[in-house]
Amino acid sequence: MSGPTPSARKGDVRRVMRLFTHDRRRLTFVAALIVVSSLISLASPFLLRDLLDVALPERNTALAALLALGMIVVAVATTVLNVIQTRQSTVVGQSVMHRLRSSVYRHLQRLSLGFYTRTRTGEVQSRIANDIGAMQATVTSTATSIVSSGTTVIATFVAMLALDWRLALVSLVLVPVFVLITRKVGAMRREITTQRQERMADMSAMVAESLSVSGVLLTKTMGRSDELAARFDRTSRELADLEVRSSNAGRWRQSSIGIIIAVLPAAIYLAAAFTLSGGTGPVSIGTLVAFTTLQGGLFRPMMGLLSTGADVQSSMAMFRRVFEYLDMPVEVAEPEQPHRPQGVTGELRFSGVGFRYPGADRDTLTDIDLVVPPGQAVAVVGATGSGKTTLGYLGARLYEPDTGTITLDGVPLDRWARPELTAAVGIVSQETYLLHASIAENLRFARPEATDAELVRAAQEAQIHDLIASLPESYDTIVGERGYRFSGGEKQRLALARILLRDPQVLILDEATSALDNRTEAAVTEALRRASAGRTTLTIAHRLSTVQDADEIVVMDRGRIVERGRHQELLDRGGAYAELVHGTTSTPVGAPVGATVVGTADTD
Incomplete structure (x- = not known):
């Protein structure tokens, strides 16, 4: 299956971003909380450096207590801010989901009768329930994840440069590799997601048609229960296989990133050893510990940012299916200047x-x-x-x-x-x-x-x-x-x-x-x-x-x-x-109303 063109993807992304415009003020507040929380959390590595390099070697208990208290305050403050930010971001996400569901439902109500004669009922239900429902996690957390991770990555990198620019460069050597791997994983997931949603739509249509009163009557009278059960079993099995493929798509690639992140501290220690032997200025123990702490804080949000990008690519398949309905022309449209009479004669x-x-x-x-x-x-x-x-x-x-x-x-x-x-x-x-x-x-x-x-x-x-x-x-x-x-x-x-x-x-x-x-x-x-x-x-x-x-x-x-x-x-x-x-008629021409009549309902 060929993917959409880059221009189509850009158009879809812009369209998704427009869904959040109604909540600009709340998003601004959430972004401010995220920025403040990220900046406060950066204080911990510097407090740790001073604790290891100054307070402990000098046995300054007052300074050590002050630095430890500062680390506790940072932890409490970031936790409180994160709780507030999570609640606000969830409200924004649910607001977007509500408007999207309502927009789709209202638009479907405006479509002509012809649309429903050509479309399976289960297909419509699947797009409203399954597709929009599956987008919920992405819509609820994507915007805040991007702001949070992006802010943390930038602030952490600046802090790493402030600690030691040489070690910072060593840490960033493999970032392009991470980005490339994550993009490929996202493309794989997007393709699988499209197939998965199609199978879910097939299953919804099958359930709506075969388990309604009319469907059950038809199935039982035609003796097709076993065949329909077999068809449902095949569709369910295909869906289960796609779920497994989606869950494991790019798993080895993502694991390789985890391995690289795990060994990076060793690379930093090795680089610190070379700085000592090269005479370019020793790296203190406090700086080294603070740097590796920051390094861990850098790669977690970076991976979160890349993972969010992969999730967005995957979700675009569902957004595209919903946008297909929203883009359907309204054949019987409401007039721009509607006629509203005071009375009706009825011609x-x-x-x-x-x-x-x-x-x-x-x-x-x-x-x-x-x-x-x-x-x-x-x-x-x-x-x-x-x-x-x-x-x-x-x-x-x-x-x-x-x-x-x-x-x-x-x-x-x-x-x-x-x-x-x-x-x-x-x-x-x-x-x-x-x-x-x-x-x-x-x-x-x-x-x-x-x-x-x-x-x-x-x-x-x-x-x-x-x-x-x-x-x-x-x-x-x-x-x-x-x-x-x-x-x-x-x-x-x-x-x-x-x-x-x-x-x-x-x-x-x-x-x-x-x-x-x-x-x-x-x-x-x-x-x-x-x-x-x-x-x-x-x-x-x-x-x-x-x-x-x-x-x-x-x-x-x-x-x-x-x-x-x-x-x-x-x-x-x-x-x-x-x-x-x-x-x-089976009675003479002109027979009175109520005479026996033979005929069927017209369905043209």
């Missing part, structure tokens, strides 16, 4: 609308001209794949049309503020989704401030109140994951109650009664007819018994409108609508 108009799904080989909708007048009911019918559902999605602005315009009360939908648009246009889709929460919480998802009486009224309109009231916990009943404690018809009625509670002026009903039995469908249809009084209603239907009383019926075929008119008018014409009626 929905499609003018020359065309649309094609990404990657599709043909247009889903072509040159659609349709007006849904305020307070009237328009039904859209057609064979599966004719574009009915897509038309409804465009009417709710879940997608943007490729050509043409869609207006509500004469204002293009892309100029409406999102809150006002969702309050004005409500959609009940054929894919009913309920939260793993109580019935009341599911209903209040549409309007959190709704009273109990309003919940009951909406449930009565959707013909579901009697069922809810018969349950032991009534509206506090937990619906289960995706509402699997209820039948398909019951879930659709709950979804209807939820949208009626929101009380939009425009209703888009996409197969809203497709899962109901004939008797319940008749009752719900009548309830919807009453609830739709004064509302603009666009009904997308495959079961033609639900649309016979519409003010206008629009017939679609292959993304185009081929007929329009009222029920009897279209039957008398004997065209596409008549063919649909004769092809889908």
